[in-house]
Amino acid sequence: MVHQHGGGQPGGAALLAAAFALGGGVAYLLAAARLRRRGDRWPFVRDLCFAAGTAVLVAAVLVTPPGGPFTAHMTQHVATGMVAPLLLVLARPITLALRFLPSGGRRRLLAVLRSRPVGVLANPPVAALLDVGGLWLLYRTPLFTAAHERPWLMALVHLHVFAAGLLFSAVVCSLDPLPRRPGVVLRSAALIGAGGAHAVLAKTLYATPPPGTGLAPGDLSAAAELMYYGGDLVEIALAAVIGLQWYAAGGRRLAREGRRTAGTGEPPASASYGQ
Amino acid sequence: MTTPSVSRTTPQQPRSRPLPARSAWSGVLIGVGIAAFVDETVFHQLLHWHHFYDRSTPGVGLVSDGLFHAFGWFAVVIGLFMVADLRHRAGLVGRAQAGGILTGTGAFQLYDGTVQHKLMKLHQIRYHVDLVPYDLTWNILAVVFLAIGVTLLRAARHINSR
Numbered sequence: 001m002v003h004q005h006g007g008g009q010p011g012g013a014a015l016l017a018a019a020f021a022l023g024g025g026v027a028y029l030l031a032a033a034r035l036r037r038r039g040d041r042w043p044f045v046r047d048l049c050f051a052a053g054t055a056v057l058v059a060a061v062l063v064t065p066p067g068g069p070f071t072a073h074m075t076q077h078v079a080t081g082m083v084a085p086l087l088l089v090l091a092r093p094i095t096l097a098l099r100f101l102p103s104g105g106r107r108r109l110l111a112v113l114r115s116r117p118v119g120v121l122a123n124p125p126v127a128a129l130l131d132v133g134g135l136w137l138l139y140r141t142p143l144f145t146a147a148h149e150r151p152w153l154m155a156l157v158h159l160h161v162f163a164a165g166l167l168f169s170a171v172v173c174s175l176d177p178l179p180r181r182p183g184v185v186l187r188s189a190a191l192i193g194a195g196g197a198h199a200v201l202a203k204t205l206y207a208t209p210p211p212g213t214g215l216a217p218g219d220l221s222a223a224a225e226l227m228y229y230g231g232d233l234v235e236i237a238l239a240a241v242i243g244l245q246w247y248a249a250g251g252r253r254l255a256r257e258g259r260r261t262a263g264t265g266e267p268p269a270s271a272s273y274g275q
Numbered sequence: 276m277t278t279p280s281v282s283r284t285t286p287q288q289p290r291s292r293p294l295p296a297r298s299a300w301s302g303v304l305i306g307v308g309i310a311a312f313v314d315e316t317v318f319h320q321l322l323h324w325h326h327f328y329d330r331s332t333p334g335v336g337l338v339s340d341g342l343f344h345a346f347g348w349f350a351v352v353i354g355l356f357m358v359a360d361l362r363h364r365a366g367l368v369g370r371a372q373a374g375g376i377l378t379g380t381g382a383f384q385l386y387d388g389t390v391q392h393k394l395m396k397l398h399q400i401r402y403h404v405d406l407v408p409y410d411l412t413w414n415i416l417a418v419v420f421l422a423i424g425v426t427l428l429r430a431a432r433h434i435n436s437r
Binding site: 076191192193194195196197198199200203204232235236239240242243244246247250251255 | 337338340341342343344345346348349351353355357359360363364
């Protein structure tokens with residue numbers, strides 16, 4: 001996502017990004033409404049999540065947050081790279097698309113989901129590396145200063161932060177049907193690894209600014225703490241999604257076992273065949 | 276279908292079997308999370324004894340700190356879901372869980388107090404004071420937690436074997 005730094009009117013790229021986000025949000029709500037009219041069950045809380053995610057994106061793109069320039073930049077990154085992706089993923093947009101699209105579109109979407117590049121990207125370690133690795137590149141190489149001098153590069157950086165955050169949240173939550181749905185342990189390990197790398201980067205930013213920048217110490221430390229604690233909040237939310245899935249799966253297994261145990265009270269009709 | 280008699284002669288429902296090992300692990304996760312949380316909230320944010328980052332920590336200390344920080348949050352969330360699951364199965368063993376919590380807290384605090392603070396020279400407990408009494412209190416308390424925790428875990432295992 002593209003947004004303006006240092007105040008002033010939002011640029012053309014920012015307006016375009018906001019329009020894209022808004023269009024996506026409206027499309028989601030219309031599709032969900034049509035699904036419900038058709039008689040499908042689609043909880044309203046998902047609409048709420050997607051609308052909130054869209055609102056966070058639009059706000060991050062158009063509004064300059066308070067604080068020094070680097071703190072404002074960090075607020076926008078936490079919003080576009082972590083909070084908005086989590087909200088969008090919770091709304092299960094791919095599931096909605098698969099249900100909403102006509103059969104031709106659904107086949108094409110499934111082909112994309114099953115394609116080799118998506119299979120590689122949907123690996124938890126790959127997604128974690130793209131997400132946090134990109135941040136390390138941004139803040140620990142001259143990329144940050146280079147992007148500040150070239151608006152197109154900055155737009156690309158923001159787009160990457162959003163896309164990688166979306167990919168990472170989607171893979172860790174695995175709410176939508178992904179190719180070869182990764183296991184709980186691998187997703188947890190990726191979350192802890194990415195959370196750790198994010199925390200380390202935030203702590204080093206507190207002491208050492210990105211190369212080539214002359215930031216005010218107060219601005220730098222406020223941004224670093226925002227990155228650190230903002231990361232914690234989103235990590236807790238992601239862990240809660242994993243935990244809830246694990247708990248629900250355990251409950252389903254328990255219910256199955258219970259049914260089976262209850263069933264053994266009466267010998268099944270087919271039992272005699274085995275004897 | 277070949278052994279219907281066997282399945283019929285196991286009347287215990289799987290719902291009420293005590294699960295001491297899983298109870299202990301849920302406790303360990305929550306214990307590590309509590310230790311990390313107390314470290315962060317009480318010492319960093321309320322007392323301001325720890326610094327957010329004291330700018331003198333070598334890389335390995337930062338990596339260890341970052342991973343344990345991320346793991347602490349994850350552990351407490353997953354540990355609580357494990358408790359919910361154990362209660363759902365009516366398999367929660369209180370003593371095993373309490374033992375796990377104390378073992379997790381003690382082990383993390385001891386690791387923090389010895390390896391992270393001393394070996395890796397991560398942040399110290401407090402600054403501009405004589406550190407010896409702080410370090411001793413910190414680590415002795417950790418060993419006490421650990422000892423009580425391990426004793427409780429052994430007792431819980433004893434209950435199970437009966």
